Amino acid sequence: MFRPFFRYAEFTGRSNRAEFWLFLLLMYLFLAVLAAFVIGSAYHNGRIDTDQALFAYLRWSPLYSLINLAMLVPYLAVAVRRLHDTGRSGWWLVMPVVVSMLAYGVAFAVNGPQIISLMMNMVSQMPTDPALMANPLTILKLEWPIFELILPWVVIPSGLAQIVIYVFCALPGTPGPNRFGVSPT
Numbered sequence: 001m002f003r004p005f006f007r008y009a010e011f012t013g014r015s016n017r018a019e020f021w022l023f024l025l026l027m028y029l030f031l032a033v034l035a036a037f038v039i040g041s042a043y044h045n046g047r048i049d050t051d052q053a054l055f056a057y058l059r060w061s062p063l064y065s066l067i068n069l070a071m072l073v074p075y076l077a078v079a080v081r082r083l084h085d086t087g088r089s090g091w092w093l094v095m096p097v098v099v100s101m102l103a104y105g106v107a108f109a110v111n112g113p114q115i116i117s118l119m120m121n122m123v124s125q126m127p128t129d130p131a132l133m134a135n136p137l138t139i140l141k142l143e144w145p146i147f148e149l150i151l152p153w154v155v156i157p158s159g160l161a162q163i164v165i166y167v168f169c170a171l172p173g174t175p176g177p178n179r180f181g182v183s184p185t
Helices: 017-041 050-085 090-125 130-134 136-170
Strands: none
Touching (some): 017 136, 050 136, 090 136
């Protein structure tokens, strides 16, 4: 579970399924604990307050970002080694990023004029009152129609690309040595 932290930036060799999936479990557990803090901070008088929820998220997001950043390199390293164990190049990890970039391009190609129109509308409706500008919910309400146009075009293909990577990582490794090294123990 903690082995990827000891092989923090080791992108050569092979990792077995247990090493990969236990690290993924650990990573998601850390993120779930942090999400519990965010949700707990959002409660006000026994119920979730939307304004409080957003401010709780903003309060905890620096720590959330640091945890994600700290886990990025060991995740990439263990994923590359896991792909190596299945006989695949670590470059497969680039596929979800490329798919996301292409998906954003398609979203803008298909909805570009509408997105630009919504952005212009958002700018024209932007409040000038500093108190309203300081409230992230005000901005989010203006930005949401843009997200609704872009996200379906991006989330589905990007999610499918990530599922392909997870399927590759779930497959058994090649028995014995392969071009990436000896079989992991």
